[in-house]
Amino acid sequence: MGKMNLSDGERRELMAMQRSRTMAVGQVRRARLILLLDEGASRQAIVDELRCDSRFITTWKTRFASERLAGLSGRHLGLSMTTRQTRFVGYLRSKGLSHCVCYRLRTVLN
Known part of the structure; x- marks a missing residue:
């Protein structure tokens, strides 16, 4: 090849x-x-x-x-968050956690 x-x-x-x-x-x-x-x-x-x-x-x-x-890189976008998960990630961000930490927690919550 x-x-x-x-x-x-x-x-x-x-x-x-x-x-x-x-x-x-x-x-x-x-x-x-x-x-x-x-x-x-x-x-x-x-x-x-x-x-x-x-x-x-x-x-x-x-x-x-x-x-x-x-x-x-893969092109699959994954699943969208539920309302509960969105609120929880918003809460974490309001406490100063980074996007990366919020994303990892979101994947754990799924």
Whole structure:
């Protein structure tokens, strides 16, 4: 398969994503896919290593080619908060908690 023509910065970022223990599993798999493609791995080798199908490879290869690193993030928006959760997050923000903490608490409440 063709190389992805990664810059040094992109390669470093993808390697960091691949080693991450806190990043979502899907993003780690996508980073590994791009690195394998850049190394010139065959489609069958990628399927065997990542336990994925050809659609997965084609989808993320195309997205990376058009959007580079930004294209590797998922596009699912998730569920919206219930009224109770919205009020609770608003309360937490009024007490000075950051958006990040509020978002994590929101995911726990779901």
